Amino acid sequence: MAETTGTTGGAAAPEKPREEWTGQVGFIIAAIGSAVGLGNIWRFPGVAYENGGGAFLIPYLVALLTAGIPILFLDYAIGHRFRGSAPTAFRRLRTWLETLGWFQVMICFVIAVYYAAVIAWSLSFFVFSFDLGWGDDPAAFFTGDYLQVSEPGISLDFVPGVLIPLAIVWVLTIVVLAGGVAKGVQRANMVFLPLLVIAFLVLVVRSLFLQGATDGLNALFTPNWEALGDANVWIAAYSQIFFSLSIAFGIMITYASYRKRRANLTSPGLVVAFANSSFEILAGIGVFSTLGFLAHQEGVQIGELENISGPTLTFITFPAIISEMPGGVFFGALFFGSLAMAGFTSLLSITQVISAGFQEKFGWSPRQAALRVGLVTAIVSVLLFSTADGLNALDTADQWVNNIGVVASAVLTCVLVLWVLRRGRELQYHLNAVSTFRVGAWWQVFLAVLAPIVLGYMLISRIVTLITDGYGEYPSGYTDLVGWGTVVVLVVGAIVLTVLRWRRSPDTFTPWPPYPPGATTARTESPEVAR
Amino acid sequence: MSASAVFLMLLAMVVVWGGLILSVLAVRAHPERTDFPPGGEDDLREDDAPLEHDT
Numbered sequence: 001m002a003e004t005t006g007t008t009g010g011a012a013a014p015e016k017p018r019e020e021w022t023g024q025v026g027f028i029i030a031a032i033g034s035a036v037g038l039g040n041i042w043r044f045p046g047v048a049y050e051n052g053g054g055a056f057l058i059p060y061l062v063a064l065l066t067a068g069i070p071i072l073f074l075d076y077a078i079g080h081r082f083r084g085s086a087p088t089a090f091r092r093l094r095t096w097l098e099t100l101g102w103f104q105v106m107i108c109f110v111i112a113v114y115y116a117a118v119i120a121w122s123l124s125f126f127v128f129s130f131d132l133g134w135g136d137d138p139a140a141f142f143t144g145d146y147l148q149v150s151e152p153g154i155s156l157d158f159v160p161g162v163l164i165p166l167a168i169v170w171v172l173t174i175v176v177l178a179g180g181v182a183k184g185v186q187r188a189n190m191v192f193l194p195l196l197v198i199a200f201l202v203l204v205v206r207s208l209f210l211q212g213a214t215d216g217l218n219a220l221f222t223p224n225w226e227a228l229g230d231a232n233v234w235i236a237a238y239s240q241i242f243f244s245l246s247i248a249f250g251i252m253i254t255y256a257s258y259r260k261r262r263a264n265l266t267s268p269g270l271v272v273a274f275a276n277s278s279f280e281i282l283a284g285i286g287v288f289s290t291l292g293f294l295a296h297q298e299g300v301q302i303g304e305l306e307n308i309s310g311p312t313l314t315f316i317t318f319p320a321i322i323s324e325m326p327g328g329v330f331f332g333a334l335f336f337g338s339l340a341m342a343g344f345t346s347l348l349s350i351t352q353v354i355s356a357g358f359q360e361k362f363g364w365s366p367r368q369a370a371l372r373v374g375l376v377t378a379i380v381s382v383l384l385f386s387t388a389d390g391l392n393a394l395d396t397a398d399q400w401v402n403n404i405g406v407v408a409s410a411v412l413t414c415v416l417v418l419w420v421l422r423r424g425r426e427l428q429y430h431l432n433a434v435s436t437f438r439v440g441a442w443w444q445v446f447l448a449v450l451a452p453i454v455l456g457y458m459l460i461s462r463i464v465t466l467i468t469d470g471y472g473e474y475p476s477g478y479t480d481l482v483g484w485g486t487v488v489v490l491v492v493g494a495i496v497l498t499v500l501r502w503r504r505s506p507d508t509f510t511p512w513p514p515y516p517p518g519a520t521t522a523r524t525e526s527p528e529v530a531r
Numbered sequence: 532m533s534a535s536a537v538f539l540m541l542l543a544m545v546v547v548w549g550g551l552i553l554s555v556l557a558v559r560a561h562p563e564r565t566d567f568p569p570g571g572e573d574d575l576r577e578d579d580a581p582l583e584h585d586t
Contacts, residue, residue, distance in 0.1 A: 054539030
């Protein structure tokens with residue numbers, strides 16, 4: 001059918017109300033659903049164990065308070081004050097900053113194509129858990145029978161066992177996105193997040209009653225205080241917080257932009273940040289209680305166990321444990337069901353960033369954006385990750401897009417917004433004007449000084465390591481193509497999308513409240529008012 | 532479990548889960564500001580929102 005509104009004919013178009021969450025609770029639930037993802041379950045427990053055990057709590061909390069929450073608030077402030085997806089909001093800060101917004105959208109595109117694959121694996125294993133379909137050798141089953149992993153390289157050998165659940169994940173994602181912010185994303189989170197919490201709580205309680213559970217908890221929480229003197233432990237803590245909170249790649253900017261203008265930001269932000277960490281502590285207890293059971297069964301120490309983090313923990317170690325466990329079918333269904341739900345709510349937020357960016361630039365409706373963006377992303381996802389090379393491509397792309405793409409995005413945001421454009425005071429004023437929890441000068445200090453130093457060190461050291469040592473056992477030609485190639489895709493995609501013409505200019509926009517306070521108007525681009 | 536492990540497990544629970552409970556209570560007690568700056572009510576008409584296509 002014809003457009004109901006439009007800009008054709010030279011007449012000013014009637015303005016469509018911006019989509020909104022139905023209220024504060026809807027926003028908080030959706031933001032928690034985004035932050036709580038696969039990394040909370042499979043990454044945090046292993047990272048904590050390997051970096052000082054109980055002592056890791058100290059750098060972890062310091063990182064949460066000095067980097068995680070400040071950058072989360074920065075995302076909220078940018079998205080809420082400039083009321084748009086990442087490209088729109090950054091453009092309203094300064095025209096040329098739009099490219100950084102599209103860089104974040106491209107990060108989300110790359111993450112979405114492989115993140116969906118992991119959710120598809122979780123769905124498959126959810127089904128396998130009913131008859132323990134991985135058999136006696138879960139490692140051989142995962143990489144051989146299930147993924148049919150080939151040597152690293154380009155492959156068009158599709159694996160039906162992955163292709164079908166992956167297609168299901170993408171159909172569900174497109175359906176939810178097409179429903180819009182309130183009726184799609186928020187409604188899905190209102191269903192899946194409570195289900196996830198309940199399922200995971202039952203799983204953790206069950207794990208606490210397994211034989212050897214206390215040995216596992218002892219291993220996780222026994223402090224190694226000497227680790228606190230190791231800079232790498234602190235970097236690990238900042239990395240964990242940073243990657244876990246869904247910050248610095250457009251998600252929280254986009255989500256905050258759907259809050260009404262007169263809306264509390266920082267207090268709900270604290271709920272989101274602490275809820276994310278609470279789930280990580282819960283996951284640590286559940287995972288290490290379960291690993292304690294495995295060590296008990298095998299008559300070894302926890303420290304002798306292998307594959308205690310990441311995909312191998314999830315799809316190799318856990319199936320092995322489930323097979324040995326009384327009531328393993330029930331435990332397996334809860335575990336893989338939880339993984340799928342945690343991943344799905346995060347995938348929704350990642351794809352919403354892409355959808356919102358295209359809606360605003362090209363004047364698409366949520367439904368059009370869901371279909372067009374969702375289909376393109378789904379096709380790339382299926383082509384790359386339902387083949388025999390899927391695991392290798394996922395591992396490599398994940399390494400580069402997170403450790404280089406997302407970290408570079410955070411460093412650039414802090415440096416450009418606070419140092420170059422000097423908009424820190426304006427954003428601090430904005431947060432304090434609408435929020436019940438006030439942020440002080442400390443917020444700007446953490447963003448302008450600490451975050452760029454810590455994250456910049458993480459970025460440079462990782463680039464040097466990847467250049468000099470390569471990554472894993474992959475041949476350099478493969479990492480050049482899939483790893484560095486991903487970075488090229490991020491940068492080129494960001495530039496191309498910036499150059500394309502806006503359907504309706506986002507520049508005629510007035511931020512509220514005016515800054516400096518008392519000014520009658522506040523222009524989008526005025527270095528004078530920013531200072 | 533060793534005493535130090537029990538202590539740190541409880542500390543983690545108190546600090547992180549306690550932080551969650553306190554932040555939830557704070558939002559419930561003061562969900563929104565009561566003294567917003569003037570303006571900001573005409574939100575929906577002022578935004579340059581995406582076009583809607585009836586497809």
